[in-house]
Amino acid sequence: MTDTRPHTLFSFGTLLDQRVQHSLFGRAVPTTPASLAGYTTRPLAITDASVIATSGQDVHLTLERQSGATVEGAVLRLSEAELAAADAYEVDDYARRRVLLTSGETAWAYLDARALRAAARIVVVGDSIAYGRCDPQGGWAAHLAGAHIAANETRHRVFNLAIPGSTLADVDEQTPPLLAPRLPDTLVVAAGINDSALPVSGTGAGGDALPQVAERLASLAATAHRHDARMVVVGPTWIDESRLSDFAGLRFTTERATALRTALRAWCENRHIDFLDMWEPLRDQPHLLVDGLHPTTEGHKELYRHLSTLGC
CATH class of the missing domain: 3.10.490.10 (Gamma-glutamyl cyclotransferase-like)
Structure with missing residues (x-):
């Protein structure tokens, strides 16, 4: 029955x-x-x-x-x-x-509803944008850490474990052993732009990561749940495709980045998991990107300002 x-x-x-x-x-x-x-x-x-x-x-x-x-x-x-x-x-x-x-x-x-406002101990995992590459101040995650810890010096912590170059597959593999010592209650997965990239012909052994996005997110969600942590997915940032025809052996396009953004949002909405869309703050503002991909110092400040209106 x-x-x-x-x-x-x-x-x-x-x-x-x-x-x-x-x-x-x-x-x-x-x-x-x-x-x-x-x-x-x-x-x-x-x-x-x-x-x-x-x-x-x-x-x-x-x-x-x-x-x-x-x-x-x-x-x-x-x-x-x-x-x-x-x-x-x-x-x-x-x-x-x-x-x-x-x-x-x-x-x-x-x-x-604002996941980071309710958090105490936050772990951030992701790629070079979450890591803060090209920003000596540490990127949007460092701004998040500063504000979050200042709100409660005793109980609040932010651990940025992002690694430049990471895809969701890398994050899924690297994250599980890192969580237990940090006692996270919130896992921020900065599902960045690398999952949308394709190797330039003849330059890489990797393939198309987009079809595996749902599988990797499901695995990370299971990891977060085992640690009694709320998972928050941070979407990709806008890119200036005109400057990224061949970037470190990878090809990034607006079409693929948009497809990743759409896939992440749909997956999260269907499973009642928090999705923070980070596309708009840098959209059509190439001066906020160092190389068409990585935000400038001011670009990271814009990302944090946007993030604070959504999740903090």
């Missing part, structure tokens, strides 16, 4: 209120006590009148990461239609993401 309520949702707030459940689902949902380690809660002001009317509250709770903390709540088992009703109820400040309960069970939970 097919299970009509296949979705497991961890709740710690108003979704546990039977009045809210009756309003959303037309019934009181049986719950099972559960807990979520590595998180704490903070208040979130609600302005949506319909949500306030349903819950009777104009302040709800949201989750943020904190090592050693635990949030007590309960698991609800919902049908597809009921999960859609819960999605519609939660305001845009929340995003439904997978979490790992202390029981070892995987469940949905409504987290802060």
Whole structure:
């Protein structure tokens, strides 16, 4: 017999209120006590009148990461239609993401929609743009680290493990052994431009990485989940193709870069994984690129400014 309520949702707030459940689902949902380690809660002001009317509250709770903390709540088992009703109820400040309960069970939970704002310990993996090549200040990741750590010198950390030249295949291979010592709660995968490149004829042994993007992302998502870390995919930046007909034995084109951007976005949207689009800040601004590919110091500042509006 097919299970009509296949979705497991961890709740710690108003979704546990039977009045809210009756309003959303037309019934009181049986719950099972559960807990979520590595998180704490903070208040979130609600302005949506319909949500306030349903819950009777104009302040709800949201989750943020904190090592050693635990949030007590309960698991609800919902049908597809009921999960859609819960999605519609939660305001845009929340995003439904997978979490790992202390029981070892995987469940949905409504987290802060701005993933980096809710993070404490961030690991960045990726290529030369994430590494900060061509910027003596360390690139957008260094700006992220400075602001994030300054917000909480005791608990916040950022580890930039990006390596120039890396593709997603390289990142997938290199990342797993690096995570455990750093205790990350957020894994930022800067899926950069290298996965769109093709070797110039006769100059490389590599092939087309685009068909393997989904497989590599799935593997990285599994790695992040094993470490109870939220995965955030940072998309490729705009390139100036006119200066990149042959760059270090590779050919980069706007068409292929756009295809990568589209593939990353679609994969993330279909799996409820955070995607931060980094294309627009440098678009049609070649003066913000050193060589058509790598951002200048000011280009990295623009990328960070854009990132801070999306995820921080």
